[in-house]
Amino acid sequence: MLSDNIKQMSWLDSLNSEQLLAVKTTEGPVLVLSGAGTGKTRVLTSRFAYIVLTELAKSQNVLAVTFTKKATQEMRDRILLMINTKDEQLWVGTFHSICHRILRQHARCIGLNNDFAIYDTNDQLRLIKQIIKEKKFDFKESKSALEMIQLLKDRNITPKMYEEIANSIEDIASLYHSYQNHLNILNACDFGDLLLHCITIFKNYQDILNEYQNQFQYILVDEYQDTNLAQNEWLNLLASKHRNICCVGDDDQSIYSWRGAEITNILNFNKNYPETKIVYLEKNYRSTKDIINVAADLIDNNTQRHPKRMQLGKSTDEISAIVDIYQLRDESEEANFVVNKIEAIKKTTKLNELAILVRVRYQIYKFEEKLKKANISYKIFGGLSFYDHQEILDALAYLRVVLNPDDDRAFERIVNVPSREVGTVTMRKIRTIAYNQNISLVNAARQLNKPSQLKSLLLDFDRWHSLISIISNAELLKKILGESKYLAMWYRKNSEERLKNLKKLIKNIDNSGDNIKAFLERIPPSMNDKLHEIDNDKEYLNIMTLHGAKGLEFDVVFLPGWEEGKVPLIRDNNLEEERRLAYVGLTRARKKVYISYSKYKYVYNDYECIQLSNQPSRFIKELPSESCRITRR
DNA sequence: GGGAGAGGGCTTTTT
DNA sequence: GCCCTCTCCC
Numbered sequence: 001m002l003s004d005n006i007k008q009m010s011w012l013d014s015l016n017s018e019q020l021l022a023v024k025t026t027e028g029p030v031l032v033l034s035g036a037g038t039g040k041t042r043v044l045t046s047r048f049a050y051i052v053l054t055e056l057a058k059s060q061n062v063l064a065v066t067f068t069k070k071a072t073q074e075m076r077d078r079i080l081l082m083i084n085t086k087d088e089q090l091w092v093g094t095f096h097s098i099c100h101r102i103l104r105q106h107a108r109c110i111g112l113n114n115d116f117a118i119y120d121t122n123d124q125l126r127l128i129k130q131i132i133k134e135k136k137f138d139f140k141e142s143k144s145a146l147e148m149i150q151l152l153k154d155r156n157i158t159p160k161m162y163e164e165i166a167n168s169i170e171d172i173a174s175l176y177h178s179y180q181n182h183l184n185i186l187n188a189c190d191f192g193d194l195l196l197h198c199i200t201i202f203k204n205y206q207d208i209l210n211e212y213q214n215q216f217q218y219i220l221v222d223e224y225q226d227t228n229l230a231q232n233e234w235l236n237l238l239a240s241k242h243r244n245i246c247c248v249g250d251d252d253q254s255i256y257s258w259r260g261a262e263i264t265n266i267l268n269f270n271k272n273y274p275e276t277k278i279v280y281l282e283k284n285y286r287s288t289k290d291i292i293n294v295a296a297d298l299i300d301n302n303t304q305r306h307p308k309r310m311q312l313g314k315s316t317d318e319i320s321a322i323v324d325i326y327q328l329r330d331e332s333e334e335a336n337f338v339v340n341k342i343e344a345i346k347k348t349t350k351l352n353e354l355a356i357l358v359r360v361r362y363q364i365y366k367f368e369e370k371l372k373k374a375n376i377s378y379k380i381f382g383g384l385s386f387y388d389h390q391e392i393l394d395a396l397a398y399l400r401v402v403l404n405p406d407d408d409r410a411f412e413r414i415v416n417v418p419s420r421e422v423g424t425v426t427m428r429k430i431r432t433i434a435y436n437q438n439i440s441l442v443n444a445a446r447q448l449n450k451p452s453q454l455k456s457l458l459l460d461f462d463r464w465h466s467l468i469s470i471i472s473n474a475e476l477l478k479k480i481l482g483e484s485k486y487l488a489m490w491y492r493k494n495s496e497e498r499l500k501n502l503k504k505l506i507k508n509i510d511n512s513g514d515n516i517k518a519f520l521e522r523i524p525p526s527m528n529d530k531l532h533e534i535d536n537d538k539e540y541l542n543i544m545t546l547h548g549a550k551g552l553e554f555d556v557v558f559l560p561g562w563e564e565g566k567v568p569l570i571r572d573n574n575l576e577e578e579r580r581l582a583y584v585g586l587t588r589a590r591k592k593v594y595i596s597y598s599k600y601k602y603v604y605n606d607y608e609c610i611q612l613s614n615q616p617s618r619f620i621k622e623l624p625s626e627s628c629r630i631t632r633r
Numbered sequence: 634g635g636g637a638g639a640g641g642g643c644t645t646t647t648t
Numbered sequence: 649g650c651c652c653t654c655t656c657c658c
Contacts, residue, residue: 067647067648068647068648069647069648094647094648095648096647096648097648100648118648120648121648190648191647191648192648194648226647255645256645256646256647258644258645258646259645259646259647359644359645360643360644360645361643361644361645361649361650362642362643362644362649362650364649365649365650366649368649380649382645382646545644545645545646546645547644547645547646548645548646569644569645571644581645
């Protein structure tokens with residue numbers, strides 16, 4: 001059995017010696033410092049599979065934690081392939097989902113019922129506003145009040161603890177206190193609570209802590225540099241028995257301090273666990289020589305880091321291109337320059353392999369304008385989670401099915417929303433007909449006589465379809481949502497928030513000026529609903545923030561706006577984190593980087609438009625001259 | 634009081 | 649570009 005398993009591990013052969021060391025050093029605390037493009041994910045999944053296949057532990061005795069659902073999904077899929085099972089019970093998940101799973105078992109320990117609700121940001125904000133009003137607190141900014149409470153939770157500080165360390169008459173302490181009371185009364189918790197409650201249970205119930213400590217003989221942590229104090233405490237509690245904790249991360253890519261991430265977790269890990277073995281993954285298999293050289297020199301200016309240096313991992317016969325830095329007149333010229341370059345490059349490289357990475361979201365606007373003019377399709381990532389909402393996805397599904405009756409996925413989504421007596425039995429019938437005759441679900445449904453509500457929905461589809469481009473898009477959507485009784489469903493449920501969002505969607509569609517098809521295509525991809533898979537064959541230029549680009553890679557990367565004040569963004573003076581952000585941007589590129597900045601900016605005062613000079617980013621001076629070239633226009 | 638429209642200000646985002 | 653706030657009008 002064991003020898004069979006070892007044969008299965010042929011993927012070990014493809015790892016380099018450092019990666020192999022990171023995989024095979026299973027006992028005791030291990031810190032894997034994994035630079036950009038050094039095969040971090042491979043090490044993590046290989047290590048999980050190695051532990052299971054060498055029978056050091058059963059798969060349910062290994063815990064792997066990540067930050068995003070996407071990372072979890074990727075990791076889980078790869079691990080399942082490697083250990084060749086379909087075990088759905090793996091303990092691979094986000095910090096929040098694992099805590100959630102634990103909390104559902106033991107909610108009563110902290111005074112919640114097992115069916116407690118989880119508040120999202122909207123719910124939180126609504127509650128905060130309500131409390132501020134109720135208690136007549138003097139907070140203008142409910143949002144920043146919520147952010148402060150969240151940061152306290154990230155630091156593992158309960159209302160009680162905060163009242164002790166802060167001035168007790170301080171309003172935020174009092175607000176935090178009543179916010180938490182309200183949550184408890186509502187049988188609810190927020191995202192931060194998932195962790196805090198879990199920690200509280202671990203601390204107050206030794207038997208429960210023991211149970212999980214015994215279960216998780218091996219712990220793997222992804223993106224360790226992004227953990228906050230609460231997450232670190234949670235990990236320490238779980239790992240303190242077996243001490244087989246392996247944290248993988250890159251201190252040079254720690255860019256989420258404003259979200260509570262503590263770079264000191266990764267910097268001090270080996271001090272907290274003195275027996276730690278550190279493995280350095282420094283061979284970068286992503287980028288060319290010059291890009292690596294530029295990025296490594298830049299990040300070397302930081303003082304708060306584990307000393308190390310990223311190295312070229314690829315064979316050297318690959319042609320390396322210098323990092324090009326361009327000075328343009330102003331923002332508009334800069335956007336023109338980037339778009340012109342893209343037009344030239346797209347003749348030889350797929351648009352999907354190009355990316356514009358900005359520091360702040362409003363930089364995107366200038367590029368959009370020029371890209372539209374040049375007729376280059378682009379996709380803006382991240383930002384709004386608006387399109388993740390259930391009601392928005394439903395509404396869009398209605399639009400999709402009306403536009404294109406063959407859209408089976410959209411049809412499945414809304415055929416019984418609101419309820420039209422189309423349950424699993426009817427759907428099974430429809431699917432069978434569709435499958436046998438190789439037709440779409442809508443066409444299959446037409447062959448049924450019952451239920452009558454379905455029949456009338458199908459007639460509605462036809463009627464709405466005939467109205468496309470006769471009435472405005474907004475009118476059409478309004479009509480569809482009204483006549484399908486979809487709006488009525490939410491009215492009945494008294495869901496103001498959802499109705500508000502639907503209104504916003506109608507407004508968006510109204511302002512877009514697109515035809516419906518174009519509108520639907522412009523909708524950003526979503527993790528809940530894999531809309532982007534539909535257009536997988538279509539080519540888009542990628543546009544996103546530097547934060548949003550972490551973990552991704554492209555052939556060619558544009559880094560605009562490298563001016564003092566923007567890159568680095570001057571606000572709370574966290575210069576080293578800004579440098580890390582620039583480093584993240586540079587290391588996204590496989591083949592070529594274009595940095596650009598503008599010489600002038602325009603500022604409006606009450607009467608006129610004033611021209612001011614920009615200073616080029618101080619980071620540009622920190623780049624090695626042998627690997628880059630500055631061009632002034 | 635609330636809905637609509639205009640204008641100013643703007644980190645960064647996941648669960 | 650978007651969001652929030654302010655104002656105006658019903």
